Amino acid sequence: MNEFSVPLESLRQCFAGVIPTHFATCSADGTPNVITVSLVHYVDSERVAVSRQFLRKTADNVRANIYAQLLVTDPVTFDGYQLDTEYLRTETEGGTFEAMKADLDAIASQSGMAGVFRLRGVDLHRVIACRKVGEAAEARVRRPPEPDMLRALDEFVRRLGQCTEYGELTRTALHALEDLFDVTHSILLLSDDPGQRLFATASNGYDTPAVGAEVPFGVGLIGTAAQEQRSVCVSHLGRAQMMQTAIRTSLEDHGDTLPGQEIPLPGLAGAQSVAAIPMIALGRLRGVLYLESDRPGQLGPQSERVWQILAGHLASALLTLETHPHEDNPGQEEAARPAPPGAVLAVTRYQADDSVFVGDRYIAKGVPGRILWKMAREYAGGGRTNFSNRELRLDERIGLPAGADNLEARLLVLRRRLALQDCGIELEHTGRGQLSFRVSGSLELSEVTSSAGLKPGRPEAS
Amino acid sequence: MSRTSGSPKLGRDLVALMLSGMAVTVATRDDGLRPEVVRAWGPAVTAGGSLLTLCVPAPPGSATRSNLEANGETAVLFVSPVDYRALQVKGRAVSVSEPTPGQLGLVEEHVLAFAGNAQHLGVELSQVRNFVQPVRHLAVTVSVREVYNQTPGRNAGAAL
Numbered sequence: 103m104n105e106f107s108v109p110l111e112s113l114r115q116c117f118a119g120v121i122p123t124h125f126a127t128c129s130a131d132g133t134p135n136v137i138t139v140s141l142v143h144y145v146d147s148e149r150v151a152v153s154r155q156f157l158r159k160t161a162d163n164v165r166a167n168i169y170a171q172l173l174v175t176d177p178v179t180f181d182g183y184q185l186d187t188e189y190l191r192t193e194t195e196g197g198t199f200e201a202m203k204a205d206l207d208a209i210a211s212q213s214g215m216a217g218v219f220r221l222r223g224v225d226l227h228r229v230i231a232c233r234k235v236g237e238a239a240e241a242r243v244r245r246p247p248e249p250d251m252l253r254a255l256d257e258f259v260r261r262l263g264q265c266t267e268y269g270e271l272t273r274t275a276l277h278a279l280e281d282l283f284d285v286t287h288s289i290l291l292l293s294d295d296p297g298q299r300l301f302a303t304a305s306n307g308y309d310t311p312a313v314g315a316e317v318p319f320g321v322g323l324i325g326t327a328a329q330e331q332r333s334v335c336v337s338h339l340g341r342a343q344m345m346q347t348a349i350r351t352s353l354e355d356h357g358d359t360l361p362g363q364e365i366p367l368p369g370l371a372g373a374q375s376v377a378a379i380p381m382i383a384l385g386r387l388r389g390v391l392y393l394e395s396d397r398p399g400q401l402g403p404q405s406e407r408v409w410q411i412l413a414g415h416l417a418s419a420l421l422t423l424e425t426h427p428h429e430d431n432p433g434q435e436e437a438a439r440p441a442p443p444g445a446v447l448a449v450t451r452y453q454a455d456d457s458v459f460v461g462d463r464y465i466a467k468g469v470p471g472r473i474l475w476k477m478a479r480e481y482a483g484g485g486r487t488n489f490s491n492r493e494l495r496l497d498e499r500i501g502l503p504a505g506a507d508n509l510e511a512r513l514l515v516l517r518r519r520l521a522l523q524d525c526g527i528e529l530e531h532t533g534r535g536q537l538s539f540r541v542s543g544s545l546e547l548s549e550v551t552s553s554a555g556l557k558p559g560r561p562e563a564s
Numbered sequence: 565m566s567r568t569s570g571s572p573k574l575g576r577d578l579v580a581l582m583l584s585g586m587a588v589t590v591a592t593r594d595d596g597l598r599p600e601v602v603r604a605w606g607p608a609v610t611a612g613g614s615l616l617t618l619c620v621p622a623p624p625g626s627a628t629r630s631n632l633e634a635n636g637e638t639a640v641l642f643v644s645p646v647d648y649r650a651l652q653v654k655g656r657a658v659s660v661s662e663p664t665p666g667q668l669g670l671v672e673e674h675v676l677a678f679a680g681n682a683q684h685l686g687v688e689l690s691q692v693r694n695f696v697q698p699v700r701h702l703a704v705t706v707s708v709r710e711v712y713n714q715t716p717g718r719n720a721g722a723a724l
Binding site for chain 2: 120121122124125126127128130132133134135136137138140158159167169170171173175179180181182184186235236338340341344347348351374397398
């Protein structure tokens with residue numbers, strides 16, 4: 103094992119920093135070549151991998167002459183480090199290739215450039231020397247001390263362990279991310295059952311809550327993290343987007359047709375670093391924990407393992423509450439009662455996608471839409487207000503899958519969407535597995551058949 | 565080290581781009597074909613675009629200094645922190661000397677221009693100053709032999 107004057111592990115944040123990595127090679131005839139590389143991946147304490155996208159000359163050089171050098175830059179102190187390397191081989195499959203592909207695909211997809219360039223391979227290099235460039239001057243920028251992540255993780259797990267209700271758990275988790283890890287903006291997205299879309303169940307830190315927003319699998323950073331079941335951490339989004347814009351401009355200058363426009367991220371305008379972490383429990387993707395920061399470098403690969411531990415624990419805790427519901431006994435069957443005085447609320451269901459509107463306000467579609475429609479019908483028909491999770495699970499018209507059905511998540515979305523729209527209907531959690539449907543007025547129901555189409559106003563994919 | 569003859573390789577537009585506060589790195593190599601890459605500052609283009617001069621950190625005993633003295637083969641990469649436009653100049657060092665006060669002035673101008681360009685990425689001037697190694701610099705003049713487009717995209721690597 104090599105012993106470097108600077109351990110390679112300590113440079114992980116440099117590989118995805120705001121300053122691009124420079125990569126120098128030399129041809130067999132002795133002509134040097136230097137380029138910037140879009141992605142360098144830490145493989146282990148002795149090896150790094152370099153993405154091979156536009157590097158024809160570099161690829162030729164390392165095959166003819168294995169010696170190369172990387173110049174990386176610390177994103178905080180701007181200290182430089184030189185890594186002398188020897189080319190080992192090119193990989194076109196396997197864990198390292200797939201991890202780098204997921205990162206590049208995610209950024210390309212986010213920029214509307216999915217499929218424009220494929221990752222041809224990743225070049226593995228053995229690091230034979232690693233040293234700091236120059237000497238530190240007295241007035242140089244100092245790296246601040248690392249926070250105690252283990253202590254914060256311990257407290258995060260403890261707080262989640264106290265939660266007994268689904269909504270409380272999501273709220274606690276996102277608030278703990280802010281309290282303990284200084285992640286001020288976060289969105290929890292859960293997967294629908296066939297694994298095609300993610301829907302935002304909870305968010306923290308935004309002026310407008312993201313609840314109800316949807317992201318298709320494979321689209322953008324979040325969708326790619328879900329589809330590939332791999333974390334995507336972009337510590338310097340500005341730099342990554344700038345490179346994609348340069349590629350886009352280069353292609354447009356040559357008349358190439360591009361597949362799409364840049365996809366706006368669902369949360370913070372001007373995010374500088376982002377992380378989309380798949381939440382996996384019992385071997386299945388449950389959702390994606392999406393973190394954002396307006397500070398460059400905060401959410402880089404150096405903290406990826408911490409986010410993965412958090413996301414895995416959160417996935418398990420949500421699954422536990424989902425699959426072991428503790429339902430309180432329902433109250434006595436209520437007698438039909440007249441609607442309270444108030445406005446007449448028009449509730450419309452569009453059969454094409456089960457979307458439900460109250461007045462002109464879109465509330466929900468899919469399973470949450472069907473739940474809302476069921477409750478609205480039974481309220482309008484007989485004044486019923488109390489419902490239980492158990493009966494929702496048994497109602498075939500709602501169409502929940504057997505097993506892990508994400509009912510709690512869908513109810514949470516519905517509750518928060520109703521509250522957000524302030525439409526005169528509320529869904530309250532009155533006990534474990536018990537819900538109260540409250541209406542400030544009477545309901546007037548109507549349905550629009552599939553052939554009549556969809557009403558605009560439902561959320562598009564973010 | 566003799567200067568390569570031929571028409572100038574660096575036109576007015578390219579020179580304007582190169583002097584606009586781009587990030588600059590210089591790669592050299594030793595006799596065993598091992599490359600060495602360092603940051604460089606204060607570019608200047610003379611002789612109708614056929615000579616490029618830069619200040620590079622090259623204290624006595626450094627690999628860069630040895631390489632420049634031994635064979636002079638050089639590649640210089642310019643990358644814009646504004647839009648990632650990039651180009652690479654290849655050639656041979658035709659002179660290596662102590663920087664003049666004027667050349668050191670160009671280094672300071674370059675630092676300020678680069679910091680201004682990189683501001684939108686959250687980069688501060690104090691950080692950019694960290695780039696400039698507090699070691700002895702040399703003024704290296706390269707005779708331009710080849711120029712390549714290095715902007716990411718389909719034309720990366722194409723000769724200009």
